[in-house]
Amino acid sequence: MPRPRDYRCIGFSCSETNQAEPRASASGHYCIKLCPVGALRLSINPSFESLGDPRWTADLLASTWWEAETGHMPGPHLESAIGASGGGFDRMRFRFPSPLPPTSDEGRVRADFPPPSGEGRVRADFPPPSGEGRVRAEDISTRVLLNRRNDGRSPLAIDVPFYGGGMSFGSVSLHTMLAKARASAAWNTFTCTGEGGYPDPLIPCANHVITQVATGLFGVREETIQRTPIVEFKYAQGAKPGLGGHLLSDKVTPAVAAMREAVVGYPLFSPFPFHSVYSVEDHKKHLDWIAQVNPRALLSVKVSTPTDVDMVAVGSYYAGAHILHLDGSYGGTGAAPDIAKKNIAMPIEYAIPRVHQFLVAEGIRDVMTVVASGGLRTPDDVAKAIALGADAAVIGTSELVALGCVRCANCESGRGCPRGIATTDPGLAEMVPLEWATQRLINMFNAWRERIVDILWLLGLPSIGDLRGRTDLLVHLDYEESAER
Numbered sequence: 001m002p003r004p005r006d007y008r009c010i011g012f013s014c015s016e017t018n019q020a021e022p023r024a025s026a027s028g029h030y031c032i033k034l035c036p037v038g039a040l041r042l043s044i045n046p047s048f049e050s051l052g053d054p055r056w057t058a059d060l061l062a063s064t065w066w067e068a069e070t071g072h073m074p075g076p077h078l079e080s081a082i083g084a085s086g087g088g089f090d091r092m093r094f095r096f097p098s099p100l101p102p103t104s105d106e107g108r109v110r111a112d113f114p115p116p117s118g119e120g121r122v123r124a125d126f127p128p129p130s131g132e133g134r135v136r137a138e139d140i141s142t143r144v145l146l147n148r149r150n151d152g153r154s155p156l157a158i159d160v161p162f163y164g165g166g167m168s169f170g171s172v173s174l175h176t177m178l179a180k181a182r183a184s185a186a187w188n189t190f191t192c193t194g195e196g197g198y199p200d201p202l203i204p205c206a207n208h209v210i211t212q213v214a215t216g217l218f219g220v221r222e223e224t225i226q227r228t229p230i231v232e233f234k235y236a237q238g239a240k241p242g243l244g245g246h247l248l249s250d251k252v253t254p255a256v257a258a259m260r261e262a263v264v265g266y267p268l269f270s271p272f273p274f275h276s277v278y279s280v281e282d283h284k285k286h287l288d289w290i291a292q293v294n295p296r297a298l299l300s301v302k303v304s305t306p307t308d309v310d311m312v313a314v315g316s317y318y319a320g321a322h323i324l325h326l327d328g329s330y331g332g333t334g335a336a337p338d339i340a341k342k343n344i345a346m347p348i349e350y351a352i353p354r355v356h357q358f359l360v361a362e363g364i365r366d367v368m369t370v371v372a373s374g375g376l377r378t379p380d381d382v383a384k385a386i387a388l389g390a391d392a393a394v395i396g397t398s399e400l401v402a403l404g405c406v407r408c409a410n411c412e413s414g415r416g417c418p419r420g421i422a423t424t425d426p427g428l429a430e431m432v433p434l435e436w437a438t439q440r441l442i443n444m445f446n447a448w449r450e451r452i453v454d455i456l457w458l459l460g461l462p463s464i465g466d467l468r469g470r471t472d473l474l475v476h477l478d479y480e481e482s483a484e485r
Contacts, residue, residue, distance in 0.1 A: 010077035012042065054084045055330065056397075056407050060377060067447035068402035068440035073379075081380040088330070088349050089381045091477045096458050140456050141463040142449055144392045146230070147298050147322050148367045154229055154296050158392065159188040160449050161464045162382050165373055165396035166212045166234065166302075168196025169219075170247050170256040170268075171411070172400075172422050173429035175437060180399060181205035182434075183441035187449075192232060192394075195245060195270060197259040198224040210300065213290070216245060216270035218260040222293060230323070231290045231297050235273060236304035237327055245270030250414035253424045284319040291320065298322040305329070305346035305374070310358035317364050325394060326351050328374030348374040349388060356389025356469055379451035389469045402444045403437050 014030055032040045051058035063080035067073060074080050082090045146156040164180045171194065178201055180191040185208040192210040193202070197219020202209050211228040213220050215235075225231055237245075247256075247268040257264040277283050287299045300323035301316045303309065309326065316324050328348025352372050359365040372385045373394035382393040397405070403421050410416030417423040420431030452464065461467055 009042075010075060011044075013075065013077035051406065053407065054086070055375065056377065056401070057083045061401055061406065063378075064398060064401040064444065065404075068444045071443035071446040073447050073451050081378060083377065088347055088375065089377075089384050092349070092384050093475050093477065094380075094383070094387075094455065094459065095473050095475055097460075135457055135460055135462050137453055137457045139462065140453050141465075142452055142456075144369075144464060146369050148369055149322055150367075153298055153322070156229055156298055158190065160445060161386060161392040161452065162395050162448065163189040163210075163371075163392070164191035164399055165394040166192035166194035166210075166232070167396060168194025168212075169199050169259055170196040170251055170424060173420060173424065173432060174199060174201065174255075175429050175432045175434050176400070176403065176421050177202065178205075178434055179403070179432070179437035179441055181209055182438040183445060184208040186438075186442050187445045189445075190230065193219075193224075195219075195234060196247075196256070198228075199259060203227070212302075213286075214245065214270055215272060215274050216260075216268065218262070218268070218270070225290060225293045225297070228294070228297055230300055231294065232300040232302055232323075232325065233286055233290075234302040235277070236302070246412075248412050248414070251412075251424045253414070253426075256424055280315040280319055283315060287320045300325055302327055305348065305351035307346065309346065309351050310354050313355045313359060313368070313370075314362055314364070317359075317362075317368050321368070323369045323371060324355070326355060326370065326372045326374075326390070327394075328372070330375030348372050348376070348385065352385055352388040352390050353471065360469075379448040380455070382448070383452055383455045383467065384474060386464060386467045387470045387474050389471075391465075391468060398444070399441060402440050403432055 009031075032042055048058050048062070052061050057079070059079040060083055063074050063078045066078065066080075084090070142160050144158050144161050146158065147153055164184055167177065167180070169177060177191075177193075177199065181202050182205060184191040185205045188208070190208050190210050191205075193212050195212050195214030195216055195218055198209070198211055198221075206227045207229060209228060210230040210232050211220075211224050212232045212234050213225075214233075245268075249265050249267045252260075252262060252265055252268060254264050256262075260268060262268055274286070277286060283301075287301075290297065290299060299321050301319075301321045302325040303312050303316070305326055305328045306312070313324050313326075326348060328346060328351050330347065352370070355370060356365065359368055359370070369391050370389065371392045371394050372390040373396065376382055376385060376393050376395055377398055382395075385393050400421050401407070404419040405421055406419065408416075408418060410418075411422040414423060415425050415428060417428065420428040423429055456462075456464065456467065459467070459470075459473055461470075467473070
């Protein structure tokens with residue numbers, strides 16, 4: 001029998017009775033009305049209602065799956081821009097022109113974009129770009145330069161304003177790592193090895209793989225440093241700053257143990273902090289070491305977001321870093337403890353403008369590339385982070401969701417992931433076919449770039465760089481509501 005097609009239903013947005021979507025009645029495809037025997041009804045699937053949490057709602061999960069399946073953003077039947085956390089990026093909106101233009105030059109921006117966000121949607125009163133000065137969508141650039149120091153090292157740039165964060169061999173399956181690397185190569189961006197070493201199957205994508213050096217030094221070898229275009233020092237992770245890393249014993253399989261030069265079946269710990277770094281001078285010695293081993297590699301520094309993160313940023317500049325990776329709270333996989341996510345690091349939406357403004361004041365903003373991570377779930381979140389002052393974003397959970405993650409939070413267990421994504425079990429890992437996983441990530445990246453181009457076009461900006469630091473194009477609903485009272 002053929003597969004039932006109810007999964008293609010767009011739900012209540014299709015209903016003729018939905019006055020907010022008059023186009024649905026004009027389409028003539030409202031199944032319930034057309035059924036000759038009245039056998040159809042429309043209701044929310046209880047399984048759908050059971051999905052998600054306030055940060056990753058069922059709509060956001062389904063939106064990401066849609067993007068991974070089709071390569072485009074979903075229509076208004078899914079809320080693909082914000083969650084239900086009640087804070088952070090969920091309380092921010094872009095000041096889009098009113099009325100919204102009906103279509104972009106490429107026909108992608110429709111009147112229903114950005115996706116409906118309830119009564120909180122904010123539009124500005126300035127007119128949309130028009131006439132001869134209007135930016136054409138096909139001319140909008142999403143390219144981000146990573147080396148701004150003009151120091152003779154690789155002039156690396158990425159074609160989309162995001163790249164994949166570190167997910168180590170041991171925390172996720174090899175298929176997951178390979179899919180991330182292949183998709184990054186297809187879009188001329190990067191993915192990061194994480195702290196678990198550099199598996200040989202990644203070598204064909206070496207020009208798009210960042211090598212991470214973390215406190216445990218697992219798998220750090222001279223050849224892995226020499227083959228990479230970027231080396232990232234991970235000093236702390238926003239989801240669990242001050243706690244280090246922990247890989248449980250059932251994830252330390254023979255393959256993982258061999259890569260990490262450890263013992264099979266024994267838990268592995270990454271200490272906090274680097275016990276060789278207690279000053280900017282010590283930090284510089286670390287970067288000088290890598291600079292000698294690989295004279296072409298860019299140097300990236302991943303830090304969490306303490307209250308003095310602005311001083312950390314300046315110290316990294318003087319130590320010689322090209323890229324400052326700010327990792328705020330609410331990131332990480334299900335292996336990161338909630339008590340750490342919610343109580344230690346500064347939320348990334350506070351850290352970005354703090355660092356951006358301090359670097360501007362110090363006169364060094366244009367020679368440092370600032371990338372941000374920690375709870376960014378959608379292309380709208382990426383654009384908001386850039387408007388706050390980042391140059392680009394680093395993503396992680398969104399990639400896992402694209403591969404079928406349902407956020408069950410069993411990532412720490414060797415056989416806990418029901419989708420075969422965050423697992424070291426060879427049998428479960430086969431549930432994620434490599435070609436299938438690669439294509440889904442490529443599709444998601446395409447949808448994200450389309451959406452970011454749409455945002456730039458609506459704002460009349462010719463490039464992603466022109467969005468950096470444009471907080472005047474954002475509004476926080478808390479302040480709007482306070483002003484109205």
